[in-house]
Amino acid sequence: xxxxxMGSNKSGVVVSTLRFAKLLKEKGHHVIFIAARSxxxxxxxxxxxxxxxxxRSIPIPKSDGWNLAFPTIRELVDIFKEEExxxxxxxxxxxxxxxxxxxxxxxxxxxxxxxxSQPENLFMNMPKIIQPVLGNLWNKYLAWTYNKAxxxxxxxxxxxxLLEKLGKEGQKSQVISNGIDIDEFKPKPINDxxxxxxxxxxxxxxxxxxxxxxxxxxxxxxxxxxxYIITNYPNTHLMIVGGGYLRPKLEKLAIDLKVDKFTTFLGxxxxxxxxxxxxxxxxxxxxxxxxxxxxxxxxAMACGKPIIIGDAKMSASRFFVNENGFLFESKNYKDLSxxxxxxxxxxxxxxxxxxxxxxxxxxxxxxxxVEKLEQxxxxxx
Numbered sequence: 193x194x195x196x197x198m199g200s201n202k203s204g205v206v207v208s209t210l211r212f213a214k215l216l217k218e219k220g221h222h223v224i225f226i227a228a229r230s231x232x233x234x235x236x237x238x239x240x241x242x243x244x245x246x247x248r249s250i251p252i253p254k255s256d257g258w259n260l261a262f263p264t265i266r267e268l269v270d271i272f273k274e275e276e277x278x279x280x281x282x283x284x285x286x287x288x289x290x291x292x293x294x295x296x297x298x299x300x301x302x303x304x305x306x307x308x309s310q311p312e313n314l315f316m317n318m319p320k321i322i323q324p325v326l327g328n329l330w331n332k333y334l335a336w337t338y339n340k341a342x343x344x345x346x347x348x349x350x351x352x353x354l355l356e357k358l359g360k361e362g363q364k365s366q367v368i369s370n371g372i373d374i375d376e377f378k379p380k381p382i383n384d385x386x387x388x389x390x391x392x393x394x395x396x397x398x399x400x401x402x403x404x405x406x407x408x409x410x411x412x413x414x415x416x417x418x419x420y421i422i423t424n425y426p427n428t429h430l431m432i433v434g435g436g437y438l439r440p441k442l443e444k445l446a447i448d449l450k451v452d453k454f455t456t457f458l459g460x461x462x463x464x465x466x467x468x469x470x471x472x473x474x475x476x477x478x479x480x481x482x483x484x485x486x487x488x489x490x491x492a493m494a495c496g497k498p499i500i501i502g503d504a505k506m507s508a509s510r511f512f513v514n515e516n517g518f519l520f521e522s523k524n525y526k527d528l529s530x531x532x533x534x535x536x537x538x539x540x541x542x543x544x545x546x547x548x549x550x551x552x553x554x555x556x557x558x559x560x561x562v563e564k565l566e567q568x569x570x571x572x573x
């Protein structure tokens with residue numbers, strides 16, 4: 193599995209790859225990662241029990257710890273031979289993937305490519321005038337990468353509809369959800385330690401966002417909704433979980449809007465605390481402008497929470513709303529505040545929608561996804 197930032201951050205793609213690798217290993221497969229060196233991970237090692245080869249790298253500015261790895265073809269050829277690799281799985285189409293594709297081609301190894309990126313994830317913080325140009329160049333690069341693969345994997349039907357044209361005609365593809373570990377993410381009681389640790393009142397109506405603090409997540413929309421909410425519901429508290437370069441700007445926005453006392457930035461948290469945060473919240477909100485799936489929505493649903501999702505054209509997360517929450521007009525903080533207020537006002541509706549979320553989440557059991565992935569590996573061989 194080729195995933196440059198493995199272990200350097202907790203983005204959805206890294207978390208998804210770790211979960212898939214762990215379950216594949218438990219099923220008896222031999223899995224290795226090709227990744228970048230970083231300040232935290234400087235040598236070849238094991239990451240979460242998976243053998244990880246790390247290579248010289250450069251950091252990507254404003255990426256929250258992403259590094260681009262630069263292995264040589266010869267290095268990867270030697271590794272693939274030594275590890276007796278049968279399938280190279282491109283997780284992220286970054287620099288290491290180019291060398292991995294060439295090494296695999298040299299050895300006659302099959303290639304599977306995963307769709308985990310869209311231009312909006314990369315270029316939304318760039319000047320608007322050059323975004324279309326950069327997006328076009330990125331799509332051409334993706335097409336080059338995908339055309340080298342025997343099989344393409346998309347996390348959602350929306351991702352397939354957006355990106356299928358980048359693959360070659362007649363290329364095999366399948367939609368496989370990143371899935372959710374329903375044994376880990378499930379309704380559970382909250383201990384007092386969680387509330388003390390983050391200084392959040394247990395008796396509050398708690399709103400939750402989980403994700404990178406990046407432009408495409410549109411977290412400012414959620415913060416701008418808070419003044420309208422607390423005017424009528426001053427017992428409301430917003431929890432923001434995740435890291436990213438926008439944090440100082442978002443904290444200042446909360447101060448300027450005089451909602452900093454009603455907002456807690458929890459930062460990057462452990463998996464255990466993330467599960468507790470989902471369970472502690474009353475409403476989960478994802479205002480994102482771009483999502484190829486949205487694993488955090490599945491995690492919230494698996495914990496039995498109602499969801500409020502931005503109705504953005506480039507967000508597949510909006511399709512998770514199925515009588516278990518609301519859509520709101522993308523970037524419209526007044527509309528968002530109204531949807532949140534409706535759920536704050538009606539506890540019975542919150543609970544009803546939470547039960548529907550829990551029911552729907554069972555369709556996304558990660559074990560089902562791993563079985564599909566395993567069958568793809570066998571089919572290309």
